[in-house]
Amino acid sequence: MTHLFKMMNKFSFLPQTLALVCGLMLAVSSQASQSFSSLEERMTGREFRETGLYKLSDEELAALNRWIRQRSLAEGEVMPQDGQPGTSADQSAAAPRDDRGLRETSASREPIRSRIVGSFTGWRGNTEFELENGMVWRQAEVGTFAIREVENPEVVIRPGMFGAWRLQVEGYNSRVRVERIR
DSSP states (O other), rough: OOOHHHHHHTHHHHHHHHHHHHHHHHHHHHHHHTTTTHHHHHHHHHHHHHHHGGGGOHHHHHHHHHHHHHHHTTTTTTTTTTSOOOHHHHHHHSSSSOTTTTTTOOOOOOOOOESSSSSSEEEEOOOEEBBBBBEEEEEOOOEEEEEEEEEEEEEEEEOOGGGGEEETTTOOOOEEEEOOOO
């Protein structure tokens, strides 16, 4: 009987440990969502006026901040501990560089979602695709695809066989093999 009590005492820490782990997970997720700084917090009053953001209604400013928060989380932006945006050198040191498509040794073969910068009318054999996330890809196969001009279309670049990557513009079925150049 004493053996049974010893075993029960041995496992009595399990509920407390589980509660502690759950609490820590909640605190970490709360910290991550609170680390976002709104535009008003990131900018000085003068910068806020000079950029014209003061002209936005409260609803428009809230929508812009929501867009920035979602975009930052989607692209894995990491804010420095002081909550202020750092320089690009600070951010590159804090967040790992996304080298998907650059090297065969890249561990991640996850699809890349971004937007083409500027107007887009298709590809013509040697097209370069500059993306909002800073990546630049080049068409790696012959062929053309023409569409009516669109601004900043969303694209998905998916990994294929033998290290290949294929770009597809949202809303169209055509795909083209691409290689990352930056």
